[in-house]
Amino acid sequence: MKIRLQFGDVVVELFGGPSHTLADVAAQAGRPLSMLCGGRGRCGRCRVVLRSGRFLVDGRPVEASVDHPIPSLACRTGPAGPLCEVDIPPTSLNDAAGRIT
Numbered sequence: 001m002k003i004r005l006q007f008g009d010v011v012v013e014l015f016g017g018p019s020h021t022l023a024d025v026a027a028q029a030g031r032p033l034s035m036l037c038g039g040r041g042r043c044g045r046c047r048v049v050l051r052s053g054r055f056l057v058d059g060r061p062v063e064a065s066v067d068h069p070i071p072s073l074a075c076r077t078g079p080a081g082p083l084c085e086v087d088i089p090p091t092s093l094n095d096a097a098g099r100i101t
């Protein structure tokens with residue numbers, strides 16, 4: 001599955017499977033997300049927007065489209081279709097200095 005992550009003007013494409021979360025994929029891209037709760041879905045710091053494609057959110061299938069983007073938690077969401085496009089807001093990134101933004 002191809003996963004296209006958009007960090008502002010920068011687009012990164014990676015491949016991942018259903019066992020990967022979007023937080024895993026962002027970390028693999030060298031842009032780890034803020035994950036204060038350790039990926040338990042409680043802090044809300046890893047918010048992303050599912051822009052298009054099929055995903056699993058807490059094991060439930062969802063389908064996003066340009067007309068129907070879906071806010072979601074990257075730690076609870078994985079890819080489930082051949083092409084998944086995701087917007088990563090700068091507020092969800094764990095910046096290079098280690099400071100939570």
Ligand code: FES
Nearest residue numbers: 039041043044075
């Ligand atoms: S890491 Fe806390 S909600 Fe995702």
